[in-house]
Every structure is written in C-alpha cells, then in structure tokens.
Amino acid sequence: MSTEPEPASKDATDAVDTGPETPGTAEASAPGAAGPAEVSAPDAAGPETAAEPDAAADAGAASEVRPDEPAGQGSDAGDGDGAAAQVSEAEAELAAQRAERERIERRKAEKQGPIDAGGKLSGTAADLLAAVRAVESGEKPAAPVFGAPEPARRPAPEPVRRARPEAAAPPAGPVGPAGPAPETVQSVRRVLVEGGAPEALAPQTAALLGEGAADALRADPWQLLRVGGVRPEQADGFARALLGAECGPDDERRGRAVTVWLLEQAALAGHTALELPRLTATLAQRGVPDPDAAVQSTLAEGEALAFQDALEESGARPERAAGGAEGTGAEGGEGEEGEERPVRVLIGLERYALAEESLADGLARLVNSAPKQDGSAADWEQAAASAPGSAADLIRAVAGHGLVLHTGGEASLAEPAALLRAAHALGLRAWAAAPGPLGRDRFAALLGAPSADSASPGPTAPAVVTVTGLLTGAEGPGRDADGALDLDLLVVLDAPQLDVEAGALLAESLPDGARLVLAGDPAVLWSVGPGRVFADLLAARVCPQVASRLPDPGPLGELVSGIGIGELGQVEAPGKEIVIVPVRDAGEAVHRTVQLVADSVPRAIGVPAEETQVITPGHGGAAGTRALNAALKERLNPGPGRFGGFDPGDQVVHSPAPGRVLPGRVVTADADGLHLSCAGGTVVVPKDRVEGSVRHGWALTAHQALGGRWPAVVVVLPGDAVQALSRPWIYTAFGRAARHLSVVHGVEQALPRAVAEVPAKPRTTRLPVLLTPQVPVTD
Secondary structure: OOOOOOHHHHHHHHHHOOOOOOOOOOOOOOOOOOOHHHOOOOOOOOOHHHHHHHHHHHHHOOOOOOOOOOOOOHHHOOOOOOOOOOOOHHHHHHHHHHHHHHHHHHHHHOOOOOOOOOOOOOHHHHHHHHHHHHHHHOOOOOHHHHOOOOOOOOOOOOOOOOOOOOOOOOOOOOOOOOOOOHHHHHHHHHHHHHOOOOHHHHHHHHHHHOOOHHHHHHHOHHHHHHOOOOOHHHHHHHHHHHHHHHOOOOOHHHHHHHHHHHHHHHHHOOOOOEEHHHHHHHHHHOOOOOHHHHHHHHHHOOOOEEEEEEOOOOOOOOOOOOOOOOOOOOOOOEOOOOOEOOEEEEEEOHHHHHHHHHHHHHHHHHHHOOOOOOOOHHHHHHHHHOOOHHHHHHHHHHHHOOEEEEEOOHHHHHHHHHHHHHHHHOOOOEEEEEOOHHHHHHHHHHHOOOEOOOOOOOOOOOEEEEHHHHHHOOOOOOEOOOOOEOOOEEEEOOHHHOOHHHHHHHHHHOOOOOEEEEEEOOOOOOOOOOOOHHHHHHHHOOOOEEEOOOOOOHHHHHHHHHHHOOOOOOOOOOOOOEEEEEOOOHHHHHHHHHHHHHHHHHHHOOOOHHHEEEEOOOOOOOOOHHHHHHHHHHHHOOOOOOEOOEOOOOEEEEOOOOOOOEEEEEEEEEOOEEEEEEOOEEEEEOHHHHHHHEEEOOEEOHHHHOOOOEEEEEEEEOHHHHHHOOHHHHHHHHOOEEEEEEEEEOOOOHHHHHHHHOOOOOOOOOHHHHHHHHOOOOO
16 A cells, blocks of 8 residues: 555656755756656655645646546646536636736736746846855855845835726626647647657647647757646656657757756645756756756746745744845845855746736735724724634734734634624724635635525625635625725634635735734645745734734643644543544555444444544555545445446545545536535536546545544544644644544554654745745744
C-alpha cells in the first residue's frame, strides 16, 4: 500500500518541495526517458503541501490524465445541466476571476519598464541573474539593480478606491459548457498521435492552446507540458517524435517550458514564487544545460516575472520590498545609511505574483482606512461589555479597525458568532463567509441563522455564505452601484484555507469603510492553492490579533490542543471518545475501518454509519481513499454501479472546479447525467463529466475534510503512510471529530514523531514583504 504520491505527481513536485532555501533534489531525467504514452494521473499528490492540492482538487481529478480515460477534468466540470438557464457556479467563479485578472492586467500595463515579449533582456530584468551571483559571493550588487533610492512611503489614511471587479451576470438564454471546436480537437488529436501521446489529451490541449493548438504543438512540442499530468520526460519523447534530429536538451523552447512547468509545480506545492538559485539548480537537475539562459528566455517571453526582495535580520520587520509586478522597480539595495542589505531574487508566474500584489494593496487599504462609523463608541463598548471573555476583545478590536485577525480552535467560533450578533444589533450589514459548504453550514448552526443556501436570511439575523457564492453573487448581499460587496462587516471563517487568488478577490471587492475579520485555527493545513495568507498576516503584525481563550472541551479537545503544540500525550477517555485500533498492514487497515464504520461505532457509540467520516492521507494505494471507498460501498451500499460506478444512495464528493469540494449523495441518474444532493441543493453532473468530477466520499483526505466536523471520525494510518504525516495533517484529521475518534494505527512511533518534529512545510510567498511597508506596525 502506498499513500504517497503516485510517480507522476511525486516527480512533478520533488523539485520544489525541499525546503525554503535548498534546491530541489529530484534526479535529472534524461530527455525521453519515458515515452509520452506513459502519461499517468498525478493522483495521490504527496503528503502536505503538494499532496493535498490533490486532496481537495483531486476530488474532481482536476489534473488527472490517463491514456485510457476521457480527458474531462474537474476544471471543466459544471454544477448542473448544460442546458440550464443560468451560468453554472464554476463558470460564474471563473468569470469573476477573469474580471479581476483584467483589472490587474490594466494595473500591470501602467508599471514602468515593461519587457517586450520575444526581446532580449536589458536593464534591471537582465541584471537580476548577474546580481544574484554577486549577492551569493558577497560582492556589492550592480548599482542599476539594487542602488535605486527608496521612495518615501506614502501616507494612506484614506486610500483612493480602485475599480472593482464586476459580478458576472447570468445570460438570458441557455448556456452550454464552453469548449474548443471539434475541428480543433481533431487536428490536435492527429498531432498527438503522430508524436505518440495519448489521444485523450486532445480536448485539454486544444482548450489550453486555443484555435491554433495543432500548429502551436508542431512549432513547439514542449507546449504539451502545459497539460496537467504531463511530465518533462514525456514531453521530451513527444518532441523527439515530432522534431527528430532537431530535438535536443539545449533547445531554448525546452528550457522555457521546463521553467514554467517547475513554477507551476511550485504553485501546486503552495509557493507563489521560487528563489532564483533554487530554480536554476532544479533546472540543471532536469537536464537543462544552461539554466540561467532558460530563465532569461522565460522572462523575455513574458511567461514569468522577476522580483527582488530586501531581507532583514531575523526578527526584524521587513522594509519595502524591491521590485514591482514586472520586477523592474528595484528598490532598497542599501539601507538609509548606505549599509548593504541582503536580498533575494524570486521568479514567479504572473498569475500568482499579481494576485499577491493585489491582495497586499487591498489589505493595506483596509488597514489604513478608518472604518465606517456605524454606531457610537459607547454603543460598541456596551456591546463588548455584554460579551464574555475574548469575544469582548474581538468586538472592541473590530469597532476601531478595518482588518482584524482572530485565532482559536473549534470552541472559539462562538466569538465571531457573538461579534456578528452584536454588529447586526448595531445596524451593520454583517455577513459571514466560509471557503466551503461544510464550514458554512457548521457555522450557520452555531449562529442560529440560516445559511444562504437553505433559506433567505431576511433582515432579522446575519447570514452565512460560501466565499465563492459571495464573490459570484450566487449567495450573499450582492454588489452596490460601484461593484463593491453591499456589506459593512465580513467575517471570513476557516481563513487558513484562503489562497492568494481568493484573498485578492475578497479584499478588492470590499467597499471603503468596511471591516474584515479573518478567523481560523492557524494549526490546520494551509490552503490548497498557492500562498499562506492567514499565516503571513499573523507573522506580519499589521493589524490587531485576538487570540481566543476558549479551550476545546473534553478528551478530544485535550488531545487536539496537545497536538497543536507538538505533544501527543495520554488522554483519559472514559466515554470511549478516543479509541486506538492497531493494525499490521494495509489489508487489515481496510478491514478494521469497514468494521468500525458499519458495526463498532454505531453499536458502541451510537453514531450511525452515515454520520461517520473516514480520513486517510492519500487517494492511491491499498488503503487510500479509492480502496477504502470501494470496501465501504460494498458493505454500506452495494450495487452494480451502473452509472459510472455509482448507485443511488452512494456518498460522494463533487468537485465543480479545482480545489472545491461539495459532499453529497447520489439521488438518481438519467439521460441528463448523475443527479446529486449536495449542500442542500440538487446538482446534475453531465455524463461526460462524472468520471472527472465525482468520487465516492465515505473516505476523504484531510484537505477534503477541512471545514467539516462529524460526530464520529475514523483516521486511517497504514504503515507506509509515514512520509505523509505532519503535525498540521494530524491536527486537522483528528480535529474533525466532534464526539468520537477512532485511529486505525499502523505507523507505530512515526505518529508521535510527526507530531513533535514535522511542522508545516515552508512556502515561499511575498505577501509580508509587499504589505508591511504600506501599513504601520502593530505590536
């Protein structure tokens, strides 16, 4: 059994998953070492950072590609019938993201010193590679790169409001799923067959490369690396088949493609950029003869951006970062008294670099703006005085600040609930948003208010929505005439799940004078997408932080709290709240898991099987989610699986878009597709999308389970899951249990060792460097 990444995924992320400063250790693959016909699924992405993009996004197998399977992927999956009279949730989300990217594209065009695509590098961008060598050798960097004087920090008590992204309006008529023209797909299929690549890649490739996809592939066969699941050695084999003797490892096109691919794999592992020495070292290991030239070519073609960030001594607060969106505005190579400062040179994909910059600007606007005066100071103080403990601290902080962070475990959710009630009583338009429906419905039950999915919230109480629903307009208050969200206070729950793109959309959508509270448990797994927004903000100290003093109750609360500080101690559980089930191998782990869910937990604890959730480290292997779900289906809902392996009553997870998970059940199936009941609503998944976006859901990964709580949880830890274990993973998995936790334990001493010694894997991000110069420090 293996819960580690399957070869395609592991190969894809090793190069960027080795630590914050150490170049990747993936062995260099000789071009063409594996033929393109071997393209396989990056299925059980690895333990923690890269693992779990798979965990959430792979509910829809968003990047899964197999030669014998259709290429419909989670990113294309819709929420309903293709002939529905409104845009699907996934399409609306993509439309909102496109609007935001168009806005930051306009901002990018205003930056000084753009690099013309296809031209040779000059000026700052060209000097970055040479400058990093000077930095490494201790020499003084070239003045044009690091010697520019630092501009005076602009005061921003009332920042000017930027144009906001417009909400996507549903069209008047039926809209089917967009896709490439059949002729384009067919022409791409012919090129793929000629190069020995799987025909199943044709729809994806055509969608990515556009109308001229076939010609683009012939001109640059390494464009195939843009397709999810394709690895460099497979693209090399494809290129060799098409180019013959012209194909070589020193081909400039190959260098660019591998550079972009490595940056994409870094994003899957949570990084928004990579340090230049690390990137060039990994390129060398990937068989690129001249890594520096490959990076230069990638920058010249506009496929990546370069940045330089000034670093401070440990414990010091970073000053203004060097480099703008194009990496050409070098600032601050020397301190105020001419003293040299250490710098790092970063390379990142434009998509994430500009989103992170937009997020920093939006948050700085909130911090520097005075909140709208809703209610007098005496009214706020009265509301705080009537709240218990740290809930009063939270209300006082929100009264006078535009951005507040709130930390704590499950019990601490009572404090944002108290804040929302107090704000609503003061007349504020107060809303809460969670990244997914599990968190939304959980908080709605605590708040005593309906979620936007279940009923109209009405004027009598604050309501809870999902972040996606809020941004697309499917849930929540909608937008005002200026395009901003029509609210005064927004509390974002489970904030560690926010990535830089979702965070940027939220920050830029808030109106002037609004208050934003980011609330969450900093010990859980970070977001599936790139960035670590909540952790970066906590570290930057740019706004008030309120730490809850409410402990999670009972033996489960004691166990999880100990794990959070690196201790796995003995906990008394007189009511069988915690049960350890030792196993010898993966086969026994599957057998005991089924026994627990179907018999032991219902009989001894009183929790029925449908309220018990199984959590395991990965999808693949003998005790991954696939194997466990197959065994659980056979016991709990046996059937022939006539519709893509599913039967009415099956517990499933649906991924309408990468990184989004909707738990549900199969209702029926007909010519329109598979009918699911998800989060209180009905979803119809077209037949051609079922395989790519629906999985059985009795067993989930920890990232898929984030935001949810179940009466009983069975965590499966088979013997060779050791490499997947970390303190955040264990904390997250164990913390999903509300009444009972069973641990199917086959890792022996690796469990306490992971709790004590394996923290979250570092992510390279720029948010603190971008944000801290714009706001005053908060102690």
